[in-house]
Amino acid sequence: xxxxAEMEALFQKGLAEYERGDYFEAHEAWEDLWSDYYLPDRxxxxxxxxxxxxxxxxxxxxxxxxxxxxxxxxxxxAEYKGIQRYINVDELKSAVEAVDLVYQDMENTSEFDWDLVxxxxx
Numbered sequence: 001x002x003x004x005a006e007m008e009a010l011f012q013k014g015l016a017e018y019e020r021g022d023y024f025e026a027h028e029a030w031e032d033l034w035s036d037y038y039l040p041d042r043x044x045x046x047x048x049x050x051x052x053x054x055x056x057x058x059x060x061x062x063x064x065x066x067x068x069x070x071x072x073x074x075x076x077x078a079e080y081k082g083i084q085r086y087i088n089v090d091e092l093k094s095a096v097e098a099v100d101l102v103y104q105d106m107e108n109t110s111e112f113d114w115d116l117v118x119x120x121x122x
Contacts (some may be wrong), residue, residue, distance in 0.1 A: 007037050007091055011085060014048065018099055022112075023055040023096075044084050047076030051096065055117060061109045087120050095119075 001009070003108030015027035030049045038047055050073035074096055080089045095118030102116060 003037070006041075007033060009046075010036075014052075015028070015086075017119055018048075018052055019119065020023065021117075023059070023064040027052040027056060041080075041084060043076045043087075044080050047073040047080075050076065051118070058109050058112055063106065063109050065102075067103050070096065070103060074100065092118050092120065 010029050010033040014026045014033065017023075017029060018026035027049050030045055030052065033039070034042060034045045034049060038121075044085070050069045053067035054066045054073065057063075057069060074093070077089060077093050077096065082089060099116050102112065106112060
């Protein structure tokens, strides 16, 4: 398999895991992609990793970790717009902002409506 094909396979694996709700496995696949290859959009991929880890923390009851990682991914996504890696970045940023607002008001991670998790596939 070519390097480009390996990179795409890792990205798609992360995307599939994320959409399935397995945020830990999504983070693992994207982390391999991010750490093993030179990516022109490495900040964007890092943002996806942080987004996934935010939901891992949330699922583990770690509200502080969830909030911190969500803020970090917002900073990474800030310089992107339009379509990036098949993802509508403007929609993603709006969805992440909505999650951020909910996170701010939440006392307990069990209050989270998992339907608010941004979808990455259009």
